[in-house]
Amino acid sequence: MWQFFHKLGSPKWFFGIANRLMPWLLWGGAALLFAGLIWGLAFAPQDYLQGNSYRIIFIHVPSAFLAQSVYIMMAVAAVVTLVWRMKLADVFVKSVAPVGAVLTFLALFTGAVWGKPTWGTWWIWDARLTSMLILLFLYFGVIALGAAISDEKSSARAVAVLVLVGVVNIPIIKYSVEWWNTLHQPATFKLTEKPSMPAEMWVPLLLSVLGLYLIFGWFACLRMQTEILIRERRTRWVKELVLAGRS
Amino acid sequence: MHPTRKKRLTIVLFLLAGIAIAVGLTTYALRQNINLFYDPSQIAAGDAPQDVRIRAGGMVEEGSVQRDPESLKVEFRVTDFNSSVLVEYTGILPDLFAEGQGVVAMGRLNGNGRFVADQVLAKHDENYMPPEVAEALEKASAGVHKAGDSSGSESAY
Numbered sequence: 241m242w243q244f245f246h247k248l249g250s251p252k253w254f255f256g257i258a259n260r261l262m263p264w265l266l267w268g269g270a271a272l273l274f275a276g277l278i279w280g281l282a283f284a285p286q287d288y289l290q291g292n293s294y295r296i297i298f299i300h301v302p303s304a305f306l307a308q309s310v311y312i313m314m315a316v317a318a319v320v321t322l323v324w325r326m327k328l329a330d331v332f333v334k335s336v337a338p339v340g341a342v343l344t345f346l347a348l349f350t351g352a353v354w355g356k357p358t359w360g361t362w363w364i365w366d367a368r369l370t371s372m373l374i375l376l377f378l379y380f381g382v383i384a385l386g387a388a389i390s391d392e393k394s395s396a397r398a399v400a401v402l403v404l405v406g407v408v409n410i411p412i413i414k415y416s417v418e419w420w421n422t423l424h425q426p427a428t429f430k431l432t433e434k435p436s437m438p439a440e441m442w443v444p445l446l447l448s449v450l451g452l453y454l455i456f457g458w459f460a461c462l463r464m465q466t467e468i469l470i471r472e473r474r475t476r477w478v479k480e481l482v483l484a485g486r487s
Numbered sequence: 488m489h490p491t492r493k494k495r496l497t498i499v500l501f502l503l504a505g506i507a508i509a510v511g512l513t514t515y516a517l518r519q520n521i522n523l524f525y526d527p528s529q530i531a532a533g534d535a536p537q538d539v540r541i542r543a544g545g546m547v548e549e550g551s552v553q554r555d556p557e558s559l560k561v562e563f564r565v566t567d568f569n570s571s572v573l574v575e576y577t578g579i580l581p582d583l584f585a586e587g588q589g590v591v592a593m594g595r596l597n598g599n600g601r602f603v604a605d606q607v608l609a610k611h612d613e614n615y616m617p618p619e620v621a622e623a624l625e626k627a628s629a630g631v632h633k634a635g636d637s638s639g640s641e642s643a644y
Binding site for chain 1 (some may be wrong): 498510583619624
């Protein structure tokens with residue numbers, strides 16, 4: 241088991257695996273996302289109260305979901321960086337942080353657009369919205385700190401500590417709607433109960449969430465490959481790879 | 488596992504536990520500030536300050552909405568099914584405002600227990616359904632009312 245784990249740490253090995261995985265992630269994700277969004281945006285029934293404006297859920301929920309998942313993945317990678325000093329974990333954190341920031345922004349933006357007609361306001365400082373904004377700033381902090389330290393090793397460690405400190409925000413986001421009075425409604429999807437919407441609404445939503453996960457996987461692989469090529473540009477295997485690509 | 492890695496892992500876990508406790512205590516201490524609104528029970532119990540801008544939230548009581556025909560003034564009761572508070576508001580209500588729906592009102596409690604709001608927001612719940620289903624549900628519950636006690640919710644007013 242440990243052997244596999246250490247192999248995973250080898251950038252060259254990962255580069256090859258990513259090459260093989262990426263077409264599956266891309267096409268699988270695109271198909272799911274396309275199906276989910278077309279079904280959700282065009283064919284799912286209206287909501288009895290909100291009419292068509294609820295359809296923003298098909299973009300809002302997948303991006304909010306993933307924004308938090310990406311942070312949890314980054315936290316796991318941060319532990320690996322701190323304990324095992326694995327370079328690939330740091331490559332992952334640095335590659336996906338901007339993606340997470342974009343997803344968080346998308347969730348906040350779509351939420352504001354939905355909030356105006358539904359609640360009557362673009363923004364309110366309730367616990368859910370505020371903790372989500374903190375997540376966006378955490379992503380910004382991770383990006384900035386990573387870029388500010390030029391030494392690869394100390395940058396990796398500093399970023400890992402920041403990511404770990406910020407991970408307490410994730411349960412706060414998740415449970416904010418239950419611990420405190422908020423304007424934001426509790427989750428429609430729960431792990432233990434039936435979703436409080438009919439199947440013709442939650443199936444397309446689930447498809448979009450899964451599709452976005454796969455697309456994220458593809459994009460993460462792509463960005464990690466780029467980062468690996470930059471970092472390992474002086475090694476023999478990268479030079480050979482580039483020469484092979486040229487001929 | 489290698490002993491140095493084990494040591495590092497322990498440090499990381501301690502770090503996480505420490506931060507979690509610190510943040511947990513802070514949010515616990517600030518819970519009244521983090522809560523977006525007071526419920527009617529808290530207001531009835533006198534937990535909410537007078538003459539300070541606060542938010543009150545709950546359900547709009549069925550049959551309690553009274554509109555002034557001359558102006559935009561509206562009065563309604565907000566309830567959490569234990570206590571209720573009378574809210575008055577002058578302005579345009581959000582589209583989702585209706586009896587039996589959640590609202591959050593911002594304003595001041597005046598001396599005689601009335602809440603004078605200057606902003607009313609609709610609170611949406613986590614339930615979504617197609618209009619046909621909602622209609623069918625309404626019909627079904629109306630049928631139950633007719634068959635059951637005729638002194639249903641209408642008798643309250």
